[in-house]
Amino acid sequence: MAGASAFNITFVVISMYQQQCYLPAYEVAIAEANQMYKGHLHAELVALTRPDLWNCAAVSSNTVDLSTAFYYRNMSSRQNPAFISPNCVDVMLEMHPLMTEWNVPIVTISGNSRKLSDKEKYPTVISMSPSDNFMMAIFVKTTLERFRWTNVFLLCDKGDRVVPFYIAMCAIFKNLLRPADGQFTLYDVSIKSVDSHQADLDLMLEEIASRSRVVIVLTNAVVMRQLMIQAQRRNMTNGEYVYFFMQPFLLLNVFSDFSWRLDKDDDLLALEAFRVVFYMITDTETLAQNIPTNTRDEMVNRMQSYSLCKERTTATVEMFAAYEAVTLLAKVARDIVQKARLNNKQPNFVGTTFVKELSNRTHDLLRESTNFDINACKIPDFLIKQFNSTSKSFENVILFCGKDNTSSFSFNRNLTWPGGHLPETKPRCGFDGSNNECRTNSTATILVSTVLVAAVLLITLLGVLVCFRWDEERSTGSHARGVLLSCDELVFGSRYTCLLSY
Secondary structure: OOOOEEEEEEEEEOOOOHHHHHHHHHHHHHHHHHHHHOOOOOEEEEEEEEOOOOOOHHHHHHHHHHHHHHHHHHHOOOOEEEEEEEEOHHHHHHHHHHHHOOOEEEEEEOOOOOOHHHHOOOOOOOEOOOOHHHHHHHHHHHHHHHHOOOEEEEEEEEOOOHHHHHHHHHHHHHHOOOOOOOOEEEEEEEEEEEHHHHHHHHHHHHHHOOOOOEEEEEEHHHHHHHHHHHHHHHHOOOOOOEEEEEEEOOOOOOOOOOOOOOOOOOOOHHHHHHEEEEEEEEHHHHHHOOHHHHHHHHHHHHHHHHHHOOOOOOOOOHHHHHHHHHHHHHHHHHHHHHHHHOOOOOOOOHHHHHHHOOOEEEEEEOOOEEEEOOOOOOOEEEEEEEOOOOOOOOHHHHHHEEOOEEEEEEOOOOOOOOOOOOOOOOOOOOOOOOHHHHHHHHHHHHHHHHHHHHHHHHHHHHHHHHHHHHHHHOOOOOOOOOOOOEEEEOOOOOEEEOOOOO
């Protein structure tokens, strides 16, 4: 039991049934917090789920009932709940009216949206999501600006099974790359990946070739791989094009590994094609590296005790995010307790207090700092990875610092590109070769070629006449003792050899 002087906080996790695999991350973080803040804080974990809650829609439909049942059953025990949602944004939108009424903190560690930044409407919402869709789009935009790519082709997957992340990103890019000042020229086309076949991808690539050399592809890793293989077959991976592909992070059955090697006949085509891909992803590597190895091992050991998770051998990004969220919230709760004690007051664990403590602050956590904006939303960093043909894997090249909106080559590695240089935003002669510069050059080239051909034909004709004349003189029976004349290889006037023999 906690000491009499310790204040209680209960982390309430509302999740899909299969997300019980992430519960060990909460358990480990709470155990560490109770040990670290003994005498100041005592944390507990409550998981609210049911076997029929297997997707976001099901959780969204039931989250109000689950939340109210727990809250009104336990509100008299002064457990100071902090709700955590490892689900999509829809769940947060359903929960926030209750959380606002109760003034209880609600934390998202997965879904994120610019809507949640409105603190007048969502005063108790805290985002600790590892990624941020809008910030990732800003990174893409700054990269386009850096390399002066203003002519952009946006390919959006609208298939029935597409992950909501790509639908959201498509809408963001359509707004972000169509400013009033006309900085970008944007062509956007939609596909339905479930219905797409090789012929459809060929038509799409033909459309791309006629309009742009810079392509943002918003689809899953499987379709992206197929697109790149077809691009390789059409010689559209020779360095004249660049393809942006993005994932918020790797997540089993949602965001799969973007790999060239699938033990298929087209593996080598993918190996070549991946050289012209800018692979953009949230920098979750730093988060994973900051969690001690023994802590990660403990998460995995506990996870394997759950029947649904016993085959899993590694901790996931969502587990790291869950661990970080509880660790940081416990630290903030401890700070609230200490400040209250210094002022001889009772600590106030209401939602708006947590939001205030996190807003526009940098918190040292483990071996790194975690930055929050003025709306208590975590600011992530992002990476551009480029394929290394030697190691046959994607490697970090550019780091985007979300706090400062700056990018840098931070990995002792420069960009490498087929042909030796990155593509231009447009071909020099235009997409149909009709630019005035090229049209003028083409006219001059045709004129010069015509003159050369005429000259060659004239020289050839003169050579033939000379040979004919010499042959005629030989046949007249002149008094010369004998002349043998041979004309050898009369080609474009380049070589003319006459052998004389007496």
